[in-house]
Amino acid sequence: MIHKNIWSPDTCECQIEFEFDDELPPESREHKASKVIKKCPAHSTTDIIDHHDHYDTVLKENKRKNILLGKMVEAHPELAKIGPDGSKNLKDDIDYIHSFTGTGKNRVLEVEFAGQNFTFLKKHKDKIKEISDTEFGPNKVVVR
Numbered sequence: 001m002i003h004k005n006i007w008s009p010d011t012c013e014c015q016i017e018f019e020f021d022d023e024l025p026p027e028s029r030e031h032k033a034s035k036v037i038k039k040c041p042a043h044s045t046t047d048i049i050d051h052h053d054h055y056d057t058v059l060k061e062n063k064r065k066n067i068l069l070g071k072m073v074e075a076h077p078e079l080a081k082i083g084p085d086g087s088k089n090l091k092d093d094i095d096y097i098h099s100f101t102g103t104g105k106n107r108v109l110e111v112e113f114a115g116q117n118f119t120f121l122k123k124h125k126d127k128i129k130e131i132s133d134t135e136f137g138p139n140k141v142v143v144r
Ligand SMILES: [Zn+2]
Pocket: 012, 013, 014, 039, 040, 041, 042, 043, 058
């Protein structure tokens, strides 16, 4: 059966309705955009051609933010809190501050890590650049 759901990313104000078939096993379920409910100002541009492109653009931004955090937590133990199952997440007293600048499909992610007991060092900034260049290509992420 086809289900519809609404996705609101934490990287912009867009709201996108997507659908998936729950008769397929989870690993082969494809989320397909069915319509854009709300376009944020940054994604109200003509380089985004339709609702599939819109979903793809917003999803890629959201993944860029999440992949970078995941790789940073893997690379720097001082950022990580280890769960009972061995999973690594960002420590509760450290903030991952993220935002995007620009419009359309070429937005740039700006990030920083901050916390009372944490110092954001050059090694962290260098690693952000390294991860970004490797995973996303040049000029996709900047450090604040
Ligand atoms: Zn948006």
